Amino acid sequence: MADPVLTVSDMSLRPGAVPLSTTLRPGEILGLAGLDGHGQDMFLRRLAGLERTGGTVELGGNAIASFRDAERNAVVYVPRDRRSTGIFPGLSILDNFAIATPGRDRRGPLISARARRARYEGWKERLKIVAPSPEAPITALSGGNQQKVLLARALARDPRVLLLNDPTRGVDVATRHVLYDLFAELAAGGMALVILSSEIEEILVLCHRVLVFREHALAAEMKGEAMRTESVIAAMFGRAA
Template sequence: MPDLSMRIRDLTLRPGAAAVSTQISGGEIVGLAGLDGHGQDVFLRSLAGLERNQAAVDLQGNSIASFRDAEKNAVVYVPRDRRSTGIFPGLSILDNFAIATPGRDRRGLLISAKARRARYEDWKERLQIKAPSPDAPITALSGGNQQKVLLARALARDPKVLLLNDPTRGVDVATRLVLYDLFRDLAAQGMALVILSSEIEEILVLCNRVLVFRDHALAAEISGAAMRTDTVIAAMFGRQA
């Protein structure tokens, strides 16, 4: 298999804004930063095929122009607002985990409840999900554990590219550290991760590179020793550090 590479060519995030071109490789964690409403969210959703992108995104030569394309090419998006766009509040923890991957539990013509539960238990252990019975409602969990269930659901789909929209928003410090270790492990295994975070320090701790957005355009691409709070903030405001 060729090295994993997602290429973005001349992606326009808003009419009249400068087009964005960059590349994201397997094994790296790329952070997205910017003032609210300056295009980083649209950029992330474009990578997931959730915005019209004029076929400006491809993964290993395969166009990602729709959500169906993203699904087919193992590009997985985890939304920011888990309550309104992530969890299914009327379903159990187990159903929330397995709803995107029912085929993994098929044995012949039937879904195996035993196989589904075994898959969940494996991810529960890996992500240190603190939960009662898998049949309990997802709303019985703390915010941090709901987030872990969403991540388990996403990772059960075996993504090549994982797109995370503010994944530690509203979680406690212990959960945050577990997630940081998980993200680093996934990158070490060759996955590409793109993380939009509202916290600059989180990006600096986690990421190999940061893309800073301003006015729906790419204002700066920062890596190495230049990845400091002052350089990121300066780029967000259109200044030099």
């Protein structure tokens, strides 16, 4: 079995809550479930260095204590609300894609427009982004295609760990299945993914293991045949399955 890529030790999500510890291995898809406001969102954001909690998060012996730490260690976060915290509505599709990785398009002292566009076109094909000219505003795209552009931006950073906050929220069925296939492909290639989803069935379809949160603590951890809808719901409400 591969060594953990990410290690969480004694994380306390709020004062008085029971600390939790877990690991994440290369090629694993870890699901996060729970009623809204019970800590799973804070846990995911802490992995991204966006929250302060007790305990530690480490990747390869390096502490992830801030968003800058996460960036340096190839831990990449895709937020839930793409309109308010994901896209840059005043910019083009191409600018939204390339804004986090300008160095990839540098040729000498200058940014190559040709290299930038070629990179975008590669991801457009891989993620099946349906879009007009790359120079069109990103607001011209459907919600599902905006989400694909955000994922392309994240994946262009070559993450070791990809953190996804409700990644299929508000997208159509066709886009949902494109994303499911993509996540499975990324995991098969060795990337570790953590997916918070508001849909239990989605977690059961996608993930190898699920952490269920209740009252800012870990209520249950399930994998394999133990991952059943009724078991997840029972843990969310503090009941035995």
